[in-house]
Amino acid sequence: MSLQPVEGTKPNGPVAAAFIGAAVGCFVLGLIISLNEARIISSTFLDFAKNYGIGSGVGPLSGKVILSTIAFLGSWGVLGYLWRGREVNFARAFAVALILLAAGFALTFPPVFELFAAE
């Protein structure tokens, strides 16, 4: 059974896509921080400022935020395309977004991401 938009309103798919996209961006940022701490992703790789000339002296933070911004815009774009003109289960989409957001938030918290620190 397909969901129908509230009468006189647009389908919610594009907005659900934006919310999940933003939460994916936050989660990816936290994930990259933790993987960098565990030395699975190296600081040298993440230094986009130096590697690609995007700024000067920013260091690994440049790669972390550029990759998470790409994740945000990319996931929003893909989901927005898939859900264009569609009414989706917004409560479920928002719950997914909140879970991703909470995980991302935890992974940016130093006492948490330091748990992954390589010896």
Place this chain on the structure above:
Amino acid sequence: MELTNRESWALIHGMVLGALFLLAFGGGLAGLWSLREKFLTTEGLSERTPRLLIGTAAMAIVSWFAVIVGTWIVYPWYRATPPEGTTDFTDFPRSLLLASPTTADWHNFAMEWKEHVAWFAPFLATAVAFAVAYYGVQLARRGDIRRAVLVFFVLAFVAAGIAGLFGALITKAAPVA
């Protein structure tokens, strides 16, 4: 009485953009909270919605400027490595903080959290601005979306608030000057 180039940029990052962000948040929160059909006439909704869009869009734009200026202009001055043999770390805030065990946590905890969590604000604020732009006056009929927008809007403010608070405290301990 004058400001150095670095102090001027730190001021733009923290005070100018921070104040605009707060202003946009206050207006946007009030607008979103009261955007309900039972509270407003049709004319009231039509009059209020463009202002809400301006407020949420301004918050998104300001938060992008704040993190970009903070990351690409102010942060490199903060994390600059002093030349070998340097004993006066006044121009090297990160090294100054790490030089003493009593101030090291301003970097190891406060700055490490601030520099990352601040980026949540533009992501969340952009999603909010998009939802307001997409639905316009129809948002008053979509209680589920409006409540979700409010949650993301407040979380964007919390992320920016953590970053702003630690930014002010770190600047007090080791200013970028």
